[in-house]
Amino acid sequence: MSKTLRQRIEAIRTYLPPIPGVFAELAQLLHDENVDLRVLGLVIGKDPAMSINVLRIANSAFYGLPNKVKTIEHAVTMLGLKEITGVCMACAAARSFKARTGEQHVDLHAFWLHSVATGVLARTFASRFRVQQQGQAYLAGLLHDIGQLILDRFLHDLYKQVVQLTYDENIPVIEAEVRVLGESHGTVGGWLMDKWQLPPLFSEVATCHHTVSKASEENRLIVATVSLADQIARLRGFGFGGDETGVILEDTEAFRTIQQAQPSMGELDIARFIMDLDRTDFDIASIEEMMNAT
């Protein structure tokens, strides 16, 4: 009997391959045995794949902590230099998972930039909308699309059809996924995060970022915040794939959810609000620049 999609995802044991730029930076830092763990945390926090790898070990049964590890800083201090070096070495092996050249696949750099942009925007929005789990907003944004990376890396033959479809028909990626796979990248990301015992907040954000109303009441506002950040990141030009469709943001579940919590959102000039995000663009661009320098 052939395995279901879910079984195939949950069977993934290897680390997710890090973005080459981040990996190079990390490798360099790790040469120095006196490296500041906080710096290490900052660098890891720039890459969705490294972040999830580190969270996975910190939350594994091996450590058996009573509370989940929810931030990279916490994970890094807990694991220490030796363990982190071990993850990196294992990742060096995982890096060989490369898409064959000439095939349509997720543009890694664009994926990475979109993840960082969503994280940065989610952090900005979370403080503005007074979201309770503000401290996790960046990481939740960084990780929200991890399902796409998983699909592209581990089920590449299927996923390249999805990517092709978004370009051919200018449709949202999620529509293409449901047509080809019957599932969305959100669900897929959630499966692996649950399997890897990450804090439920992250898997809920991943699972529900296109279906905000399905999120638990407890996490709905942060899910909505990341969902809005995700859409605005794409609409500010930090998108990837072929989707360039327009959105009536005020009619989205994300916006409505936020508006319920923050009635003053009704008086927001959305166009001006988006135009004025230049400052955040600057943050994103400076992270990107750092990356290109290495």
Next chain:
Amino acid sequence: MQPEKSLTDTEFIALRDFIYKKTGILFSERNRYLLDARTREILSQARDKNAVSYIRSLCGPGGDPLEVNRLINKVTITETSFFRDPHQIAALTKNVIPEVAARHEQFGSRLLRIWSAGSSSGEEAYTVAILLAEHLKGRLSDWNITIFATDINEDAIEACKAGVYKPYTLRNVPRDLQEKYFLATSDGRFAVRDEIKRLVFAERSSLTDPAACKKYSGVDLILLRNVLIYFTTDAKTAVLQSCYENLRDNGYLFLGQSETAFGINHSFKLVTFVNAFAYKKPLPR
């Protein structure tokens, strides 16, 4: 050179009010220097070189409409170019034009009306015509398309009707499209080809005249880009109301890339595209 005299307060107010009444454009104290610079030549040729009596002569029974036009032509900012603002052009190309065309196909009506309001010399209207031709490919002749290009500035409308442009205003036109839709003239300019030119209908008309605006109703797309910048809130409100009425359901309005309709018109739905915005007329509920 002699520094020329600048407008006195009384002159400034008289000119400002007259222009506001005619165009909806309000020169604020901050933009006084602009009005000053733009009217200097005209006033230096006026009989007693005084703005107050000059305006009185325009308003009086012997007032010369051509002179009024001359003044308006001077004070309007007609800066424009083909394919202005690439993000808006992308939103039109990838989303708006395909959507509007598909809607017509679906209902079997191939009658498409578009309005470039405050079109200046016509680059915007011809740009849309080119985008449509590209989208409809060889089927252009199956469609009945009218793109209205209106402006209060007579000189600009004449330029639009002529349809011949200096190379600089074509700087953002992709090479292949330039070759396809323009003809080089012997004096180094570019003439819009006939298949494109006949889609555009240009005429002088003021946006502050609601009755005149009614002529451009039943449109699927309005481009009102970079026109409202100097309008007062009242004038903006009235113009946006005209636009709303003129649009068909699900039609789109584009303002300039840094303009918003927020706080002026609440009937539209803001659609966010990649680095571009449009206002959509929703279906009645």
